[in-house]
Amino acid sequence: MVILLWHAGRTNVKTITPTKFEVIDDPQDAFAVWKGAAVRGRTLYLFDRYLEIQPVSHAEFRFRPEEFSGDLTVKSLCSAILRDRYKIRLRHRECGIDMLNEILESRYFYAAWKEKKSLSLSSRAKRLIRASRGYPAGFRTLSENRKKVVIQLNRLIIEETYPLICPKSVKYRAEEDNYLYLAIYEKIINKIYHIIPDDAWPEVARNLSVYPYVYFGERFIRMAIHEGVPLIIMRFSDFDPVRDPVLVSVASDCWSDVEMERIFSLLSGGNIRSDLITVSGRQEDGLAGKSVPDA
């Protein structure tokens, strides 16, 4: 049993060779880099003053004009829906984004759609149908979460009914406040070491001291966040790298030149074994051309 569990833990952690070094515009762009590299189950060293991990997707299921491009047009989608003559009342008479979004807010759209169509919906749509079954009739009286469920359901129904003329909504959008949560959700990250500038330590310790479940060690602060992922916060001067290959993300705006040199020397000297390094901020040009060994 122990061997089975050890094997389960180890075999999913694969490293990239050669080591990749990416310069990015914003910290949240690291998520796209990690996803593109298909890394999973990794420890992250985050060199940043700030850390925000909101469990939000920033997914937007309402139709937006910028979604329609090329062969996808608002008019063709709108016309196709109107041709099917669903029995729902709409305030907007003209084909356009407003009409499409009004359909998304209709509590009766699914029932009207069922009368006309016999398509088998995806499991995601079925789940939303089940979830919304007990909701009261009016859209405006629903809570914000329930409104999102109704909008997402109607959007999925339209996407699946008109797959060739309806743009696909995205499950999530990475922003600065949620890209780490998305990385956890996508199983990219299992553990986070948040290395902060020494002068940020008193403020961080003060802010976290109000939470009784936060553990204050001698040279670190430890807590568990979403999905039980351990978050260990350390001062840069106390930083002690682990041996396993890790992801590294550096927000260079937070660090002085001397500190950036030290970060880089830890990487190039092999003290931090990393196969995927992302750097954002003002100093990224200075790091271009430098090399780090393979993890």
Place this chain on the structure above:
Amino acid sequence: MLRKRVLWIAGIFIFAFVLRFWGIAYKWHYTGDQETIVRASANFLRNGSFSPDDWVHPPMKYYLAEASIKLFGHNPYGWRMKNVIFGSLSVLMVYLLGKELFRDDKTAFAASVFLLFEPVHIAYSRSILGEVPSIFFFLGAVYVVVVYLKGRLRSPIIAGFCLGVALAIKWYYIVPCIVLLSYFLAARRSAGNWSLETVLHTFGVFVLIPLGIYILQYYPWMSRGYSLGDLFNLQIDAYRILQAQTLGDFSSEFMRHSPSSPLQWFVMPVVYGSQDGVAGIFGNFVILMLNPMVSLFTFPAAVYALYRSHKDKDASLFIILVLFLCTYGQFAIVSRPLLLYSVIPVLPFAYLLTAYGLTAFCSRFRNPSRAYKWAMIVVIIWGAYLYPLVAGGYVPVLAYRPLFLLGRVTLL
């Protein structure tokens, strides 16, 4: 004799099942925590992710929920049937355990009837929460140990599996497990059955098997790249978060205002709820309550049991008393708020004691059998009165107003 026993057992289970099954699909949509746990079950088994549920509780409940959905379908039956079945089996388990521990059938029958009609047990036997299956497995472990010590089983290994599943649903079985182990060791020692083989066997059943089940349940999570060391740290982190929980952490406003102190459970009537629907003079309700006719006699019965177990040197009575004290005691001393469903693992032992007290009380009458019969008739009539209210059926509101006055029930 055997046929009569089988009929009794079947009858108790069927009756308990009918009471818990009736109307479970009346609300053909998610209620309570069902959506969260159903989604988390699929997510955990496929991806090792606890989302959208909290990660602080062990994941065994996800396996049980998925098994129920596979058997009964992705619908209200699938979401709720596992608790209907385990809840009904718990009632049966109380009867069987009572029969093994006490010399007469009356105590066993009375205890099973108390649990059969217990409102909070009925309510949560129609939900998805893990408390109901967990107590079934723990009762199963106790029953197997008792039967094994009486020499009717070759090995108590099934108890190890039952303990493992119970612990893998809820941590609060750790202390009762230790109590059960102590009872087992004391019984083996007093029987002169104390060898290295016994010790190793006991260690395997009570430690290795439960620990193995507990750790193995995290296999999907560990497949995300976590080690055994990470698993250990996860338990420490989860414990810290659970100890820091407040009422504000519960997402439902209804539950946030519900009774949250275990000190109230057996000393005063606990009745809480709100009206859900209106139809003329009738209404249906969401009710959380303990049966005051039974629960208020638990402490006096426990005191009496303590006296008798000491006087008669009755180990069977003593173990039930200790199991009641340790399951209830750990809730009574913990500082975080505990909602009423946390009483479920205490109830079987509480009601075995109450039933013992009842039969002892009836034995003082000139005609003990008749006294017992009348007591059971009153309990059953009272239980039948409570049942439609607790099961969410439409009831005449006026007929239940006196009961509502005992607690806090909001009317429309």
